[in-house]
Amino acid sequence: MLPSLLLTLSACQTADAPTPTASAGGADEGLAGIMTARGLTEDDVLAAAKTYTPTGKLDEYVIFASGGHGGNIIVIGVPSMRILKYISVFGPEPWQGYGYGGLGDDVLYNQGSQGGKEMTWGDVHHPNLSETGGEYDGNYLFLNDKANARVAVIDLRDFMTKQIVANPLVMSDHGGAFVTQNTDYVIETSQYAAPLGGAYSGLDNYEAEYRGAAIFWKFDKQKGRIDQAQSWAIELPPYAQDLADAGKLASDGWVYINSWNTEMSAGSEGKGKPFAESGASQNDMDYMHIIDWKKAETLVAAGKTKTINGIRVISLADAAAEHVLTFVGEPKSPHGCDVTPDGTAVVVGGKLDTHATVYDVAKMKDLIANGQFVGKDKFGVDILDFQASIRGQREVGLGPLHTVYDDKGYAYTSVFLDSTVVKWNWKNLEEPIEALGVQYNIGHITAAEGDTISPDGKYVVAMNKMSQDRYVNVGPLLPQSFQLIDISGPTMKVIYDLPLPLGEPHYAQMMKADKLHTITAYTPAGTNPYTDEKSTAAVASGEERIERNGKQVDVYMSVIRSHFTPDMIEVNQGDTVTLHLTSMEQALDQTHGFAIDMYNVNVSMEPGKYEEITFVADRAGVFPFYCTEFCSALHLEMMGYFLVKPQGS
Amino acid sequence: MERRNPARWWFFAVGCAAAACFVGSWFLPWWTFRLFAPQYPAGLEVIVHLTGVVGDVAEINTINHYIGMHSLSDAAALERAASPWLIGLVSAVVVGAAALPGRKRNWFALAAAAGLPVGFVLDFSYWMYQSGHDLDPRAPIRLKPFMPAVLGDGKVGQFLTEAAPAAGFWLALFGVAILAIATWRWTSRLGVVVAPAEVVQPALLRRGA
Numbered sequence A: 001m002l003p004s005l006l007l008t009l010s011a012c013q014t015a016d017a018p019t020p021t022a023s024a025g026g027a028d029e030g031l032a033g034i035m036t037a038r039g040l041t042e043d044d045v046l047a048a049a050k051t052y053t054p055t056g057k058l059d060e061y062v063i064f065a066s067g068g069h070g071g072n073i074i075v076i077g078v079p080s081m082r083i084l085k086y087i088s089v090f091g092p093e094p095w096q097g098y099g100y101g102g103l104g105d106d107v108l109y110n111q112g113s114q115g116g117k118e119m120t121w122g123d124v125h126h127p128n129l130s131e132t133g134g135e136y137d138g139n140y141l142f143l144n145d146k147a148n149a150r151v152a153v154i155d156l157r158d159f160m161t162k163q164i165v166a167n168p169l170v171m172s173d174h175g176g177a178f179v180t181q182n183t184d185y186v187i188e189t190s191q192y193a194a195p196l197g198g199a200y201s202g203l204d205n206y207e208a209e210y211r212g213a214a215i216f217w218k219f220d221k222q223k224g225r226i227d228q229a230q231s232w233a234i235e236l237p238p239y240a241q242d243l244a245d246a247g248k249l250a251s252d253g254w255v256y257i258n259s260w261n262t263e264m265s266a267g268s269e270g271k272g273k274p275f276a277e278s279g280a281s282q283n284d285m286d287y288m289h290i291i292d293w294k295k296a297e298t299l300v301a302a303g304k305t306k307t308i309n310g311i312r313v314i315s316l317a318d319a320a321a322e323h324v325l326t327f328v329g330e331p332k333s334p335h336g337c338d339v340t341p342d343g344t345a346v347v348v349g350g351k352l353d354t355h356a357t358v359y360d361v362a363k364m365k366d367l368i369a370n371g372q373f374v375g376k377d378k379f380g381v382d383i384l385d386f387q388a389s390i391r392g393q394r395e396v397g398l399g400p401l402h403t404v405y406d407d408k409g410y411a412y413t414s415v416f417l418d419s420t421v422v423k424w425n426w427k428n429l430e431e432p433i434e435a436l437g438v439q440y441n442i443g444h445i446t447a448a449e450g451d452t453i454s455p456d457g458k459y460v461v462a463m464n465k466m467s468q469d470r471y472v473n474v475g476p477l478l479p480q481s482f483q484l485i486d487i488s489g490p491t492m493k494v495i496y497d498l499p500l501p502l503g504e505p506h507y508a509q510m511m512k513a514d515k516l517h518t519i520t521a522y523t524p525a526g527t528n529p530y531t532d533e534k535s536t537a538a539v540a541s542g543e544e545r546i547e548r549n550g551k552q553v554d555v556y557m558s559v560i561r562s563h564f565t566p567d568m569i570e571v572n573q574g575d576t577v578t579l580h581l582t583s584m585e586q587a588l589d590q591t592h593g594f595a596i597d598m599y600n601v602n603v604s605m606e607p608g609k610y611e612e613i614t615f616v617a618d619r620a621g622v623f624p625f626y627c628t629e630f631c632s633a634l635h636l637e638m639m640g641y642f643l644v645k646p647q648g649s
Numbered sequence B: 001m002e003r004r005n006p007a008r009w010w011f012f013a014v015g016c017a018a019a020a021c022f023v024g025s026w027f028l029p030w031w032t033f034r035l036f037a038p039q040y041p042a043g044l045e046v047i048v049h050l051t052g053v054v055g056d057v058a059e060i061n062t063i064n065h066y067i068g069m070h071s072l073s074d075a076a077a078l079e080r081a082a083s084p085w086l087i088g089l090v091s092a093v094v095v096g097a098a099a100l101p102g103r104k105r106n107w108f109a110l111a112a113a114a115g116l117p118v119g120f121v122l123d124f125s126y127w128m129y130q131s132g133h134d135l136d137p138r139a140p141i142r143l144k145p146f147m148p149a150v151l152g153d154g155k156v157g158q159f160l161t162e163a164a165p166a167a168g169f170w171l172a173l174f175g176v177a178i179l180a181i182a183t184w185r186w187t188s189r190l191g192v193v194v195a196p197a198e199v200v201q202p203a204l205l206r207r208g209a
Helices: A004-012 A026-038 A041-049 A103-109 A203-209 A293-301 A316-321 A361-369 B006-026 B055-065 B077-099 B103-133 B166-188 B196-208
Strands: A063-064 A072-078 A083-088 A128-132 A135-145 A151-154 A160-166 A173-181 A185-190 A212-220 A226-236 A240-247 A254-259 A285-292 A306-308 A313-315 A325-331 A334-337 A344-351 A355-360 A382-384 A388-397 A399-404 A409-413 A419-427 A434-437 A442-447 A459-464 A480-486 A493-500 A508-512 A544-547 A552-561 A562-567 A568-572 A576-583 A592-596 A603-604 A610-616 A621-626 A639-645 B031-037 B040-050 B052-055 B152-156 B159-165
Touching: A026 A041, A041 A480, A063 A459, A083 A160, A103 A160, A128 A173, A128 A508, A135 A508, A151 A173, A151 A185, A151 A226, A160 A226, A173 A212, A173 A254, A185 A226, A185 A240, A212 A240, A212 A254, A226 A293, A226 A316, A240 A334, A254 A334, A254 A592, A285 A293, A285 A334, A285 A361, A293 A313, A316 A325, A325 A344, A325 A355, A325 A361, A334 A568, A344 A399, A344 A409, A355 A361, A355 A399, A361 A382, A399 A442, A409 A442, A409 A459, A419 A442, A442 A508, A459 A508, A508 B040, A552 A568, A568 A576, A576 A592, A576 A603, B006 B077, B006 B103, B006 B166, B040 B055, B052 B055, B077 B103, B159 B166
Parallel strands: A173 A240, A226 A313, A325 A382, A334 A399, A552 A576, A568 A639
Antiparallel strands: A063 A072, A063 A508, A072 A083, A128 A135, A135 A151, A135 A173, A151 A160, A173 A185, A185 A212, A212 A226, A240 A254, A254 A285, A285 A325, A306 A313, A334 A344, A344 A355, A355 A388, A399 A409, A409 A419, A419 A434, A442 A459, A459 A480, A480 A493, A544 A552, A552 A562, A576 A610, A592 A603, A592 A621, A621 A639, B031 B040, B031 B159, B040 B052, B152 B159
């Protein structure tokens, strides 16, 4: 109905000075008037109609975008592009009460520490949703931290970070966190090579001692946690491994990883050698790593591993000899490495090449099985013939990065230098391409259900590295920019611009919103979100108490509108205080907070949640505590006193 | 007089059916109380059983504490504890009277049965009155004592309320209704049924006279 209305309007506009009337046509004139006043075209109004989501209406899809060195996840609704939530993962964040004394401290500071050092930030790159049978199942989200080589598990029932595993082998990662089609493994691959296990060796030993690795984190679907004891790794040459993807359907059992430094440049080395930017860009071809992880599993089971820093590792020599690892040439400095929905092909975009290359999974399998190789690299890894491994190439423009898919056989490749999204037919490389300009410098791209075996089409989102002139200047640090693109019609159209000021997104996945099974409360009240069980220290109404045992004071407190029980805690300076908080709420959206002034303590108390805070009352004085979440009409009154009597008084 | 009077068997069957309604009603909700407010777009619901209340009770108690109302679960403790015995007793009286009919007994049994829904409404109203009048004077929000609407629409603070009988009440009322009809039919046919002569005959004589 709206399009016909709009057509009528534009017809009106082109007519000579249509006379506004206050009669039955008033509403139409109103829209025309707004279009004139705001300088909107018919396409603009159509875009608004496709994205505007009236109050009370919900989005069809949710995007989980990494927040780059914000260390977080940003959750966005599509098509409204409303930001729904951000999930703190690798850094403390006060709104969620993450890292300010509560149970999340264990995940963030203990599990997340690397080499004995507390890490309070991460550089997150590639969130991946858990899959069942190659489809997003809405259960978990995995995320890697490039800076400190870690992987996090986010539980999508409550959008909370439940686990961080610190990689004991490598010093930085990039390819991750990718999942196999039934989430048996979460894959993390290294980026900048270094001696495995964190040892020291000078840059002169780059080739001899620096290595990469692919870590296969075993995911325990029952517990919802990575089982580090069942995980293992494959040693890789010191070629900067980049993006990776796990095969599916026809390619299940395989993992493909790009690399971009087969030159093994370590930069200038302080000796006047070229910087890595050119040192690593000399060869015309780098190597796509083809990993047969099912075969690797048999080597692990047979004990053909060495243990480095507590994790079992298949050596590079064994990986090469057993064809767990095989190479095939790929266009210079590739970035995306994206398996097609049917699993029969892998598309690679070379940053310094103008083509998207379509590798044929069956051809590569046959070549490996038949032992048809064209050579070995310095580490003895067999190399497949490039031409014999591909279906073909499609010229898409300058700087192709990442490719996603729709339901009709089209691929959408982000092209960085041209600042375009290019639509091309990956099954028919002769078909003309369509390029859509985006603003500006598109990095990754995401599509509706795009990394599954059955993409939905409908939408892709261009994740632009620069926004430049698109928004009011809040710089000089400017937000990144997401552009929602309607791909349902014959031509692509940008229909919404969203500034992303909460981090620097790299990769994202877009899932059907109805796949989520988010809870509204922890049930029963007193449930510890990290164990999914009611805490033995949770209290029911009437059981609240303060217990003192020497210098240890345990406070069993209930939290409900609009009071804390007890609302007065008196301790002596130097006492160790443990607060056991139980939210007695069960109603939707009845969240409280609990903060103690001057003690850097702040937790979020979602309905039914159990929280536990332990700290030393080292400062004497009177410290109000209060509810930080505006919970009720008497929210300000939801307070109490934490009294610390000075030593010796 | 012949003992195979069909009316007698009908009456017995109806008496048993009525008793089954009463017993069945004990397992069903008798009343529902719904509350609507801007921040509860889906509304809140309390479902009243003879044994207690279920539904959004915790949430309603949490809200009610602001106006100093007692917990819903504190109300009618005696009635809730007695409800299975009362239902059992009334059902037994009804079945007993149907098995061993007698004019007074029948009318007594009907009165006892009718006492269930009538008594429930009166008692429920009493507790609703109590909840709106016995308010904690130290509550953060002080309301003038009020009588919540027991049936139909009402208003308390920002809440619109809606109260209505539920399946259990209707089932009990149905039991009373069929018993009432049967008792009425039975009474009108007293002359053709078997009953102790000394009770029946004088009545017939009186009617004939």
